[in-house]
Amino acid sequence: MGKTIVEKIFDSHLKDNPSGNINVISLDAVFCHEITTPVAINDLVMRGKDRVFDSAKIKVVIDHVTPAKDSKTAMQGKILRDWVKRNKIPDFFDIGRNGVCHAIFPEKGFVRPGYTIIMGDSHTCTHGAFGAFAAGVGTTDLEVGILKGVCAFIYPESIKINITGKLKEGVFAKDLILHIISLLGVDGATNKVVEFVGTVVDRMSMEERMTLCNMSVEAGATCGICYPDEVTVDYLWEFIKDEFVSKDAALTEYKKIISDDDASYFKKIDINIDDLEPMVTYGFKPDEVKAVGMLAGEKIDQVYIGSCTNGRIEDLREAAKVLSGNKISDSVRGIVSPATPKVFNMALEEGIIKTFLDAGFCVTNPTCGACLGMSNGVLADGEVCASTTNRNFNGRMGRGGMVHLMSPATAAASAISGFITNSNLYKG
């Protein structure tokens, strides 16, 4: 019997099998941010164990509330900063060099095919786009990861989703993942790993694959995962060129972890996306999804373009195409947050930032802030936001606020009209 990609990764990282189907695996990277890490740091200090298992494998960023908005968030940043210094952690991204964790860590080359990664953040599943096993965990798992370099998981079964056909113009990876979540349901992949395969995924950029994997947790998945291929190697080449004699050599090595043909799956699903339309959420759960056309005319107060789902350069490019030469509605507040300094810089050089400013958007620094209602665009009671983020939970972006999830193109079009609207990139 063959193995799935995640079974191969687990088997090569197995450290202990304390009981039943529990596998304790060794970790190749532990990612940290300032919201979930400080309590772990304080507990380690209190236990007299203020140390890290391997400072080179710990990557740290301040991203959720940055710049600090008050004394409490300033203290969270300080705890993280001081800990990084004490433990001589080389890779730390503080203000001016910081970005949304799931955008900046891949950009820095910290994610590789076959890696095992945890972070105290549910959207850590994003990094599966590189053929890694990456899972969100709580602070206690994070604490043990920092101290011991291990984490416990149920040996995961996989759901294979084979995606064929061709995305219509104006339909994006975000629309596809919203559609997939609506098919699976919010707990349809709980304790499972979702493999995204097929010709559609093969043609996707790493950015699109990250959007796909990012929202797999909204169906309950432990991780979303794509097979490493030429696209993966091209993206990573600047970071791995000293490890391999050629791109082909890297590809040959990485392909060893791809699922075997005779691997067994919890479930296999085939999806053809030839007819897929731009999608949008309508309720308070990410599986409550309809075609944008069915919600057209719904009034909005704010548009937010950014986050670990859709704050990368390709996302900003699509939004800018729609905004170009237009002004956003007087009744809408537009906010765009490029996910990393690199994305911000590229957007500046390509004139995208000017397009956003000319349209009437507020351009913020890279941060997670508004997505979870912590800073930089919190909604008031009764307000509605068209957002490129990943969660439409009741009150997620501010108490009493409503969130509609959509692609950057749909968000940009909605900003112009003041209502949920299909973009002019979509011809139907």
Add this chain to the structure above:
Amino acid sequence: MKNFGGEILFLDRSDINTDEIIPARYLTEITKEALKPYLLEDIKLDGFLPETDLLNKKVVISRSNFGCGSSREHAPWAFEVNGINVTIAFRYARIFRQNMFNCGMLAIELAEDVIDGIFNRFADKKASLEMDLENSAFVITSGSEVQKIEFSVSEFDYDLVKSGGWVNFADKRY
């Protein structure tokens, strides 16, 4: 080991997420105790008033996919500092469930019809739960009504509860 059992809070809805259990605006706190006043502040549940409905509650019983969404361990902590060390549901989101056991708390899963039965019989009454962890069973009592229910907890989860959580367990073993 923590104390398990006491008066029950029924949360009659599926897919209760961790943003509802503890909103992100309170994630700026760096002590568990500071979360105490904010438990379930944003829950979407008709007629639920945290100020009165949480009083003296020690056990939560809910439906399916409990604790979905954000990985924040602040959700179990907010229960813990309010004296709630046990949750019972049909199914859990993975991270929330793991966080509960990692803190030495109990996240018990029961079959859907058993959960339905508990809701039908006790949800509109004042009911309390007595835990017999050794024998993987608990008893719910409301006035003269008594129901014993058996459950299963994996060996690993039980070890975490006995150890007082994952940090203690892992520190000894790895």
